[in-house]
Amino acid sequence: xxxxxxxxxxxxxxxxxxxxxxxxxxxxDVENRVIVRRDAPVAGKVALVSGxxxxxxxLHGGFVGPGMLSAACPGEVFTSPVPDQMVRAAxxxxxxxxxxxxxxxxxxxxxxxxxxxxxxxxxxxxxxKVLVNDDVAVTDSLYTAGRRGxxxxxxxxxxxxxxxxxxxxxxRVEAIARQVNDSARSFGVALSACxxxxxxxxxxxxxxxxxxxxxxxHGEPGRERRGMMTxxxxxxxxxxxxxxDLRPRNPVLVLVNGMGATPLLELYGFxxxxxxxxxxxxxxxxxxxxxxxxxxxxxxxxxVTLCQIDEELLRLWDAPVSTPGLRWGx
Amino acid sequence: xxxxxxxxxxxxxxxxxxxxxxxxxxxxDVENRVIVRRDAPVAGKVALVSGxxxxxxxLHGGFVGPGMLSAACPGEVFTSPVPDQMVRAAxxxxxxxxxxxxxxxxxxxxxxxxxxxxxxxxxxxxxxKVLVNDDVAVTDSLYTAGRRGxxxxxxxxxxxxxxxxxxxxxxRVEAIARQVNDSARSFGVALSACxxxxxxxxxxxxxxxxxxxxxxxHGEPGRERRGMMTxxxxxxxxxxxxxxDLRPRNPVLVLVNGMGATPLLELYGFxxxxxxxxxxxxxxxxxxxxxxxxxxxxxxxxxVTLCQIDEELLRLWDAPVSTPGLRWGx
Numbered sequence: 147x148x149x150x151x152x153x154x155x156x157x158x159x160x161x162x163x164x165x166x167x168x169x170x171x172x173x174x175d176v177e178n179r180v181i182v183r184r185d186a187p188v189a190g191k192v193a194l195v196s197g198x199x200x201x202x203x204x205l206h207g208g209f210v211g212p213g214m215l216s217a218a219c220p221g222e223v224f225t226s227p228v229p230d231q232m233v234r235a236a237x238x239x240x241x242x243x244x245x246x247x248x249x250x251x252x253x254x255x256x257x258x259x260x261x262x263x264x265x266x267x268x269x270x271x272x273x274x275k276v277l278v279n280d281d282v283a284v285t286d287s288l289y290t291a292g293r294r295g296x297x298x299x300x301x302x303x304x305x306x307x308x309x310x311x312x313x314x315x316x317x318r319v320e321a322i323a324r325q326v327n328d329s330a331r332s333f334g335v336a337l338s339a340c341x342x343x344x345x346x347x348x349x350x351x352x353x354x355x356x357x358x359x360x361x362x363x364h365g366e367p368g369r370e371r372r373g374m375m376t377x378x379x380x381x382x383x384x385x386x387x388x389x390x391d392l393r394p395r396n397p398v399l400v401l402v403n404g405m406g407a408t409p410l411l412e413l414y415g416f417x418x419x420x421x422x423x424x425x426x427x428x429x430x431x432x433x434x435x436x437x438x439x440x441x442x443x444x445x446x447x448x449x450v451t452l453c454q455i456d457e458e459l460l461r462l463w464d465a466p467v468s469t470p471g472l473r474w475g476x
Numbered sequence: 477x478x479x480x481x482x483x484x485x486x487x488x489x490x491x492x493x494x495x496x497x498x499x500x501x502x503x504x505d506v507e508n509r510v511i512v513r514r515d516a517p518v519a520g521k522v523a524l525v526s527g528x529x530x531x532x533x534x535l536h537g538g539f540v541g542p543g544m545l546s547a548a549c550p551g552e553v554f555t556s557p558v559p560d561q562m563v564r565a566a567x568x569x570x571x572x573x574x575x576x577x578x579x580x581x582x583x584x585x586x587x588x589x590x591x592x593x594x595x596x597x598x599x600x601x602x603x604x605k606v607l608v609n610d611d612v613a614v615t616d617s618l619y620t621a622g623r624r625g626x627x628x629x630x631x632x633x634x635x636x637x638x639x640x641x642x643x644x645x646x647x648r649v650e651a652i653a654r655q656v657n658d659s660a661r662s663f664g665v666a667l668s669a670c671x672x673x674x675x676x677x678x679x680x681x682x683x684x685x686x687x688x689x690x691x692x693x694h695g696e697p698g699r700e701r702r703g704m705m706t707x708x709x710x711x712x713x714x715x716x717x718x719x720x721d722l723r724p725r726n727p728v729l730v731l732v733n734g735m736g737a738t739p740l741l742e743l744y745g746f747x748x749x750x751x752x753x754x755x756x757x758x759x760x761x762x763x764x765x766x767x768x769x770x771x772x773x774x775x776x777x778x779x780v781t782l783c784q785i786d787e788e789l790l791r792l793w794d795a796p797v798s799t800p801g802l803r804w805g806x
Binding site for chain 2: 148149150151152153156157158160161162163164165167168200201203204208223335337338354355357374376377378380402406407408409410411412413414415416417418419421431434435436438441443444446447448466468473474475
């Protein structure tokens with residue numbers, strides 16, 4: 147597998163140098179692997195810190211900025227960052243109003259963020275944590291006890307980030323983050339496996355003419371493998387899998403997320419089918435986002451995340467955000 | 477090759493239906509294949525219309541909105557739209573202040589936009605045209621007489637779009653668009669070929685361990701094929717190819733553009749090397765944009781575009797823009 151890299155060992159550091167050059171509005175500590183919004187700490191504001199293995203860009207580093215994350219800690223590809231990065235990030239962004247860790251439910255991330263939260267509290271920082279576990283495809287996987295955290299992470303970071311930006315206190319920001327996670331579910335489909343720089347060959351074997359339903363964001367196994375399906379058929383399976391678990395009574399936010407290598411032309415076409423299924427099932431759509439947001443390196447495929455919202459969550463979703471990966475104004 | 481589609485024949489229409497659902501701020505005419513900003517025509521404002529074959533998303537439809545294009549006409553994949561679409565788009569957005577066609581230099585596009593401009597003038601619309609031909613890799617290609625239009629299209633559409641948005645007259649908007657194109661050069665590299673829905677197999681054969689230097693955005697041949705290179709080596713070749721032709725004395729805008737399937741992690745790492753070469757060559761960088769903007773379906777690889785700017789062009793580049801694919805505020 148050919149890659150646009152120097153050597154596997156420097157992929158993350160090289161990317162951080164490139165981010166630093168492209169985004170002077172961020173403070174990128176390449177050596178310690180922490181990305182911080184340059185104006186942090188913001189007086190009186192709760193800070194949001196997330197992180198996880200690299201390879202899912204723009205998540206998380208691309209979501210640092212006003213209205214979303216205060217800092218992000220990138221690990222090696224598909225590998226949790228270490229507690230030292232997280233404590234450093236928390237200390238850099240804490241204004242005294244406290245820090246919320248947003249943690250995707252993978253065993254390594256959970257352990258490391260737990261340890262980091264204890265260490266940060268020892269340093270006198272008020273800490274809270276929220277676990278993201280939205281993937282309905284499988285319970286327990288190669289990397290997870292319970293459900294995996296995937297696309298809903300974007301909704302949690304954006305909506306809780308807006309609440310923090312307008313000055314809400316830590317307990318309230320934490321409660322909103324938890325509400326968003328509880329209201330969101332995802333289901334993903336892979337048409338091809340991804341290739342990590344260190345391994346250099348696909349993480350699993352997906353034969354021509356087959357797809358994997360319920361895929362995770364590291365190429366870990368899903369629910370089942372089937373013969374190739376149309377966009378229409380995939381949308382039926384993915385949306386119904388989410389709705390079976392979520393049963394929304396309110397309007398939803400929709401994320402049609404590319405896994406990395408699927409062209410935007412196809413993602414928009416897939417969105418048309420996702421919207422068709424939602425209409426057929428009587429689910430009202432408040433907002434839709436289509437693009438590559440929570441990726442899995444060069445994997446082809448897509449995931450659908452729905453998040454049931456109320457007026458307050460919609461207001462926070464619509465609030466201005468200014469990050470490399472997600473940006474809109476008033 | 478597996479694709480997230482229904483059938484090849486409906487790929488473009490399906491994508492337009494998906495765009496319409498995701499972007500209520502755009503008026504998407506699926507049947508006639510025209511994407512228009514919903515508030516058009518804007519009184520007193522010059523309108524910008526572009527278009528071309530589909531498969532390069534977010535270009536052009538994703539660049540419709542305040543501060544950039546007034547309308548876009550998508551053709552079939554890698555196939556020029558027809559004059560009827562262009563005339564319809566021009567009529568929909570013309571406020572009386574005139575319409576500028578932005579045309580990438582491919583034979584089909586040039587012929588069709590020429591014909592459309594004549595027809596639109598017959599209908600009493602003041603018309604101007606600018607040709608984008610920034611690719612230094614080859615003169616004449618499978619689809620082009622002269623140089624191909626690639627990444628600079630984004631700079632032309634953004635900067636001329638900002639000039640139009642602030643009410644500058646047609647002759648001035650046209651002159652600015654021409655200045656941007658004259659000041660911009662690109663060079664692209666492919667690590668893999670792309671696959672069109674209609675063909676279903678890669679458009680050319682690129683063996684394991686080889687890359688194609690000077691690739692176009694349709695998989696048409698480049699300058700030469702070489703054994704696999706590092707990100708560092710590719711940046712040296714690409715930036716030097718551009719600088720040999722451009723020789724900038726002013727600061728430049730940098731676009732590090734993904735061809736579609738290359739992960740953002742790799743694009744940022746590649747940007748680090750591009751910035752290193754520019755520093756070594758004494759070229760000052762004003763702004764940098766990294767991401768998938770002018771793509772070639774699922775091709776892996778990247779291109780570098782540099783655009784020499786002055787204070788006025790930088791001011792227009794920094795002006796607010798609000799489109800699905802490019803968005804920033806004050």
